[in-house]
Amino acid sequence: MEPSTYTGENAAEARDMDAVARFYVKCALWLGVHDPAFVDAYFGPAAVRDEALAVTVPPDRIAGYAADLLATLDRIDPDRLEESGRTRHTHLREMIRALEIRAGILGGQSLAFDAEIEALYGIAATEDDPDWYxxxxxxxxxxxxxxxxxxxxxxxxxxxxxxxxxxxxxxxxxxxxxxxxxxxxxxxxxxxxxxxxxxxxxxxxxxxxxxxxxxxxxxxxxxxxxxxxxxxxxxxxxxxxxxxxxxxxxxxxxxxxxxxxxxxxxxxxxxxxxxxxxxxxxxxxxxxxxxxxxxxxxxxxxxxxxxxxxxxxxxxxxxxxxxxxxxxxxxxxxxxxxxxxxxxxxxxxxxxxxxxxxxxxxxxxxxxxxxxxxxxxxxxxxxxxxxxxxxxxxxxxxxxxxxxxxxxxxxxxxxxxxxxx
Structure with missing residues (x-):
């Protein structure tokens, strides 16, 4: 999308994604309290981390927040975004979706293992030759x-x-x-x-x-x-x-x-x-x-x-x-x-x-x-x-x-x- 086609609505959608991303970071930090292996590194603003960790949020509520974030992304039309914005929109969705699934599992939801692989990591587990070794x-x-x-x-x-x-x-x-x-x-x-x-x-x-x-x-x-x-x-x-x-x-x-x-x-x-x-x-x-x-x-x-x-x-x-x-x-x-x-x-x-x-x-x-x-x-x-x-x-x-x-x-x-x- 050329700069000349930017509108105030485009800017609002970009700000919406910024807000979604910021809350996603808090959700990830909250989930890391229950699943220490989930967060491998955090190098964002200390204020965001401190604000997030000031409270404890249970996994099922984190999963609910993730669903709300996905609904917010659904209201943003990727076609109205520039190319990098469309890429961000797609990747942010997949990051939030994986967090929602992991939080749901920790909250007691049951998921077949192959479905877990695909939902969390975006890949299918392939069958190998039993004599592979x-x-x-x-x-x-x-x-x-x-x-x-x-x-x-x-x-x-x-x-x-x-x-x-x-x-x-x-x-x-x-x-x-x-x-x-x-x-x-x-x-x-x-x-x-x-x-x-x-x-x-x-x-x-x-x-x-x-x-x-x-x-x-x-x-x-x-x-x-x-x-x-x-x-x-x-x-x-x-x-x-x-x-x-x-x-x-x-x-x-x-x-x-x-x-x-x-x-x-x-x-x-x-x-x-x-x-x-x-x-x-x-x-x-x-x-x-x-x-x-x-x-x-x-x-x-x-x-x-x-x-x-x-x-x-x-x-x-x-x-x-x-x-x-x-x-x-x-x-x-x-x-x-x-x-x-x-x-x-x-x-x-x-x-x-x-x-x-x-x-x-x-x-x-x-x-x-x-x-x-x-x-x-x-x-x-x-x-x-x-x-x-x-x-x-x-x-x-x-x-x-x-x-x-x-x-x-x-x-x-x-x-x-x-x-x-």
């Missing part, structure tokens, strides 16, 4: 030392690449520094952007990142837990560069500050936008460390810092690649089977051990993760496939990846057209 198992069996039980051999191999505690700090620092350097070769980071790393003890998590706003993130690495050398790089790419920290710093500047779209100041775990964001974060490591470049960085960077023989880097990379496929696809399959009712908890436990090759402690932790985050593992796997297929392997793959990384996109935005939006 044969190929990665065959790769592991051919590459892992020794004979016999595959799970025991895999765990023994990975245990031999746990970073010694005294070498954890230089290994993580190098992984983040190199991933940042490679990322800046393809896209500029906002002025003042920084990521701070510290090392703690006595926490249940391996590593944790929080985006604080003003393009700043804090990373906490647990020096008590065993961390294999691949995890340093995977975490640096997925959470740091070009992953969530990069994504949030750029979107904060471009969407929240430049456009005033306050809805993007709250990052929720469950929404169709999260599906694409998570998919881009997973793909990030492949983008900046394609093919042999990850092996080279293991050989020349991380292995010497961690005290490992660089001559084992190629074998280690092959094992990690196969196990990554197992975990990404396997988590989704187990979550869908278990929460969808096709698998008992005992059967899900056995699959995690026999197929994903987890030890008993890791299996229990993975089951608890699935029970808490529900459809998220499915969205992670499907989001990765959607973004990977969209990016492709053509000459414009980096242009496409940056588009998926930095723009608020729905899964349908990437699958409905082969062109950049």
């Amino acid at each position: 044969d190929e990665p198992h065959a790769v592991l069996d051919s590459r892992l030392p020794g004979n016999g039980d595959l799970s025991a051999r895999y765990r023994a191999f990975m245990d031999s690449f746990v970073i010694p505690p005294e070498r954890l700090e230089p290994a993580f620092a190098a992984a983040f520094a190199e991933s940042r350097r490679r990322t800046t070769e393809h896209l500029p980071l906002p002025a003042g952007e920084r990521l701070e790393i510290s090392y703690v003890a006595g926490e249940p998590w391996e590593a944790f990142i929080r985006f604080l706003g003003d393009a700043i993130s804090l990373v906490r690495v647990n020096a008590d837990l065993p961390v294999t050398v691949d995890r340093a790089l995977a975490y640096a790419c997925h959470e740091g560069y070009p992953g969530h920290h990069t994504m949030r710093a750029i979107r904060e500047a471009a969407l929240v500050r430049a456009r005033g779209w306050i809805e993007h100041s709250v990052v929720t775990l469950a929404s169709p936008l999260a599906t694409v964001a998570e998919g881009a974060a997973v793909l990030g490591e492949e983008m900046i460390f394609p093919g042999p470049e990850r092996v080279r960085f293991f050989e020349e960077g991380l292995f010497p810092l961690a005290g490992f023989d660089p001559g084992n880097a190629d074998l280690f990379d092959a094992v990690v690649t196969a196990s990554t496929v197992l975990n990404l696809t396997g988590n989704a399959r187990v979550a869908r089977g278990y929460l969808g009712g096709a698998l008992s908890r005992q059967e899900a436990y056995r699959l995690l051990q026999d197929v994903l090759l987890l030890d008993p402690e890791a299996t229990q932790a993975r089951l608890r993760f699935i029970e808490e985050f529900r459809a998220y593992p499915v969205a992670l796997a499907q989001g990765y496939r959607v973004v990977r297929d969209y990016v492709g392997d053509g000459a414009d793959r980096w242009e496409r990846f940056v588009h998926a990384l930095t723009e608020p996109l729905l899964p349908g935005d990437l699958t409905s057209s082969g062109s950049l939006g």
Whole structure:
């Protein structure tokens, strides 16, 4: 729509969307009180957060508020908006709809698991070949030392690449520094952007990142837990560069500050936008460390810092690649089977051990993760496939990846057209 066609009514509709977005942020913060995993980050105005958290709103009422917001959006004619306004209208609707569904579930509403996946994440759970894990198992069996039980051999191999505690700090620092350097070769980071790393003890998590706003993130690495050398790089790419920290710093500047779209100041775990964001974060490591470049960085960077023989880097990379496929696809399959009712908890436990090759402690932790985050593992796997297929392997793959990384996109935005939006 050309500027000359703007009217007072258009302006009113834009202000209506601003009001809807502001109240959506409050609803998300309210829901985060009941579901702490729902709000992954908030970097909007402190006054909005303080006003929201001054009261406690039950989930069923939040769902009702979300329905009212959707009704308000229905009264706004997208055809009267400029292109960016139409995009905002569509995406805001999907964000609110996901919040309504999640609040309803917490309020006691029942929803079939496949319907939950589609309603919250905007994707359909696809059926996989029941023998999907044969190929990665065959790769592991051919590459892992020794004979016999595959799970025991895999765990023994990975245990031999746990970073010694005294070498954890230089290994993580190098992984983040190199991933940042490679990322800046393809896209500029906002002025003042920084990521701070510290090392703690006595926490249940391996590593944790929080985006604080003003393009700043804090990373906490647990020096008590065993961390294999691949995890340093995977975490640096997925959470740091070009992953969530990069994504949030750029979107904060471009969407929240430049456009005033306050809805993007709250990052929720469950929404169709999260599906694409998570998919881009997973793909990030492949983008900046394609093919042999990850092996080279293991050989020349991380292995010497961690005290490992660089001559084992190629074998280690092959094992990690196969196990990554197992975990990404396997988590989704187990979550869908278990929460969808096709698998008992005992059967899900056995699959995690026999197929994903987890030890008993890791299996229990993975089951608890699935029970808490529900459809998220499915969205992670499907989001990765959607973004990977969209990016492709053509000459414009980096242009496409940056588009998926930095723009608020729905899964349908990437699958409905082969062109950049």
